Amino acid sequence: MKLDVMYFAWVRERIGVPRETVETEAATVGDLVRELSAREERYEVAFSDLDALRVAVDQDLTDFDASIAGAREVAFFPPMTGG
Amino acid sequence: MRIVVQEAPFDAGAELNAFQAGKTDMGAIVSFSGLVRDLPDAPLRHMLIEHYPGMTERALTKIAQDACERWNLGDVLVIHRFGQMAPGDQIMMVATASPHRKDAFAAADFLMDYLKSRAPFWKKEVTADGSDWVAAKDEDEKALRQWQQG
Incomplete structure (x- = not known):
């Protein structure tokens, strides 16, 4: 399936693009992370410490076990620093 | 409830007056302003704030709705710049x-x-020496746990 993947803050800087469309068969966020990490080193570097990352599926904060079946967009970013 | 996410500066005094106007059944209004703080060691050139358009408005609306369910509120205003x-x-x-x-x-x-x-x-802080993303603090998560228990 086609999925929009978005990156913010230092995750965006490490991966080098703010968003991209990927073709994936991943069932969960964790599968997607493993798939991308196997593709190129820049993903492996950005995803090396999942404790330092947060993920949103279709704009809802979730965790790395979450399903991405039918999802339109997945976003990866560091812990938020609003306010 | 009014949630605004914008790049432009805003006039907090005017916003607060507009928020207060006509609220004859409300006895109390509290407001908080968050400002860019300079750094103690290297002067801050500027701060850059990045956000996730769409999710930002959605998350702020949910937080404001949760507050309305938890307390007796007549109105909520959130304005956040990027x-x-x-x-x-x-x-x-x-x-x-x-x-x-x-x-x-x-x-x-x-x-x-x-x-x-x-x-x-x-948030990213830019100084003469370079730039750094502001790290989230452990006490930020601790503060949330207190609300979840309380």
Whole structure:
């Protein structure tokens, strides 16, 4: 399936693009992370410490076990620093 | 309820007056302003705030709705900027209106705690030496746990 993947803050800087469309068969966020990490080193570097990352599926904060079946967009970013 | 995410500066005084206008059944209004703070060691050139358009508005609305369910509130205002700001610039404000003071204070505190670590904003500090993303603090998560228990 086609999925929009978005990156913010230092995750965006490490991966080098703010968003991209990927073709994936991943069932969960964790599968997607493993798939991308196997593709190129820049993903492996950005995803090396999942404790330092947060993920949103279709704009809802979730965790790395979450399903991405039918999802339109997945976003990866560091812990938020609003306010 | 009014949630605004914008790049442009805003006039907090005018916003607060507009928020207060006509609220004859509200006895208490609390507002909080968040400003860009200069750094103690290397002077801050500017702060950059990145956000996730769409999710930001959605997350702020959810946080404000949660506050309305938890306390007796007549209205909630959240304004948060993104983009480039200088030391002293206003980043954001929240305001709460309630018949009574305690609800207005508690709800504003709750909004700020959640907004800090559950709304998708990221701050980057730019100095003469370079730039650094601001790291989230452990106490931010601790503050949320207190609301979850309490």
